[in-house]
Amino acid sequence: MLKRSLTLLLITGFALVAMFTLTSSNAATAATAMAAQGRTLDFVTSFAGQELTAFQKVVDAFTQKTGIKVNVEPVSRNMATVLGARVASGNPPDLANLPNPGLLDTFAQAGNLVSLDWFKQTAVFKEQPKAFIDLGTLNGTLYGIFPVASLKSLVWYDPKEFAKFGYTIPSTFGELLQLQDQMVKDGNTPWCIGLESGAASGWPGTDWMEDFMLRSAGPKVYDQWVAHDIPWTDPRVREVFQLFGLFANDGMAFGGRKGILSTNFGDSVAGLNTTPPECMMHRQATFILSFILKAHPKLVAGKDFNIFPFPSFNSGPAPLEGGGDVFVAFKDSPEMHQLIEYFASVEAQELWAKVNPGRLAVNKDVPASAYPDPVTAKAAKILSSAEVFRFDGSDLMPAAVGSGSFWSAVLDFVQGSKPLTTILCNLEASADSAYKSGAATGPVGNCK
Amino acid sequence: MIAKLLRTLERGPLHLVIILIGFLWLLPTVGLLISSFRPEANIIHSGWWTVFAHPFNLTQYTIENYQKVLINTGIWRSFLNSLKITIPATIIPVILASFAAYAFAWMKFRGRNLLFLLVVGLIVVPLQMTFIPVLQIYAKLHFSGTYWGLWLAHTGYGLPLLIYMLRNFMGGLPQELFESAFLDGASHFAAFTRLVLPLSVPAIAAMTIFQFLWVWNDLIVALIYVGGSPRVAPLTLTISNLIGSYGEDWQLLTAAAFISMIVPLIVFLSLQRYFVRGILAGSIKG
Structure with missing residues (x-):
């Protein structure tokens, strides 16, 4: 009995294989015929x-x-x-x-x-x-x-809330800081920030810092930083982390540091349009629009949410990252x-x-x-x-840094579990082994 | 009576632990299942366990995720593709491995042990290392982009482990059996088909499940050897494309995961009575 069913199984097996073989060889010849036409x-x-x-x-x-x-x-x-x-x-x-x-x-x-x-x-x-x-x-x-691009240096807000509290669109970085202080005074939370993104958690923070680097140190230093011509321990890089700390902090962002770390980047933007709103502003690229409409399908673009460029340090046009x-x-x-x-x-x-x-x-x-x-x-x-446009810096860095140690450095920094000097020294060490060129590659940083 | 009660009491903690482990093990899957029936907006705002606050409030459930996955995503075609890939890529290596295992276990030939060591050694070769050299050969033979090439690749990747496990199982069969068979004038082929195959059903069934699950869940081997075009793409690839460039559509993934689970579940349940016996294959060497 067992033997017969086994033989049956074997025969069915071979038959199936033969059948699939025939059908697929037809598909294969069709594919070669198509390639032969060259179209x-x-x-x-x-x-x-x-x-x-x-x-x-x-x-x-x-x-x-x-x-x-x-x-x-x-x-x-x-x-x-x-x-x-x-x-x-x-x-x-x-x-x-x-x-x-x-x-x-x-x-x-x-x-x-x-x-x-x-x-x-x-x-x-x-x-x-x-x-x-x-x-x-x-x-x-x-x-x-590049046929299509996305623009990253954007702040999303709800115009109705801005009108309600009499907030105006900041045109300089100083005005942005004043605006968020005013929001805190009014009992509002200025920002929604979400850094969670599975294995890629932390990347939204790198976009923030790239925007700061473009503004505080300028595009030239930005290029040097991306090419690793200046070390991560450079004071200008340190300043960028500290600037990020002004925003991604308890009281400044919804849920505080814990909320920032545990909220998904795509979910955090929903807080702009909840009742009452969880936050007043969200910094993210153009693609976040589809996430807003997913969370609140009835919203009207321009009326319920709008954008302004992340302002520059002086009154000039904002440098842009995309x-x-x-x-x-x-x-x-x-x-x-x-x-x-x-x-x-x-x-x-x-x-x-x-x-x-x-x-x-x-x-x-x-x-x-x-x-x-x-x-x-x-x-x-x-x-x-745009007068100044730069490509996303972390995407240009070697993957071990730009999609690795930089991401985890953002998380460590927001968590506050390590001193900034340690975080930057770790970054510099990983950059030293990941970059093949760059003036700062090698024993330049002052880390022990 | 009392003895029975005592035994039940003794076993109580054991059962409790088993239930607890089973519960923990199932928890993520249950969460996924519940999420797959929740509307997208709810998934973002609250955890799946919140449905238990009002479990019979039917408005909090939806089959929209399943509808979206089943319609207009090409999932049916890739479902068929997956079957076309998996069935031959399971049957071919299991059949070949049974032949080879018999030879390694009961046929005496020069260099048998060396050859067997070589096969066992192949188990530890990471398959990622083989992509480029194999593809180079395939490009010359015009094998890339065809299911032929993919079946061959899966056969190659599956064989070492299958041969190793089956050889150890077949090697454990009593030697007297073969001695008397050969005395009666049985050929190796007769010994294989009449003795070894019927006795090895549990092991073969277990190996079939292993190989089937491995090929069914495979993404990268299919992607490398037949490419990603919808005409040939397996289920795993179509599902991974559902999620979107920014992971914005992950609610579709919850429903798709359950659809892709159906076939392995059927295979497992229908072969499981062999599986429990067969999982011991190779654990005791005769």
């Missing part, structure tokens, strides 16, 4: 969820227009692993979007990327802001373009050229802005009417009038 581009993307749906719509419009098929491969958070393996094994995709320019440098230096210098001869090139072209350039060669995905190509083909040109065009970015709230078009000629709501349109206007 299918392979695009590996890190977009997921709603952003992936939006991206697919932009790509579909391209396929409809040109007849060139694009095979979008979403790999979510496994970008570095998948790309690394596929490039090393000689089977790279045609294109990919990289979450930060640091990865672009890695692939470009290894000679994996195709030069996009031809792009400079196209009509759409003139519509690209210089800051973003520079970010996609390495050693004079253009390797990547992020975005850089689109790079691993294989050269006329179809790839068409796709890159399309992504950079007003047409694609207008559509993109429409279907993906919180993403700002980089192309200068995209009209404000492209944005579905007045708040995103305002953010786009702030971005286009």
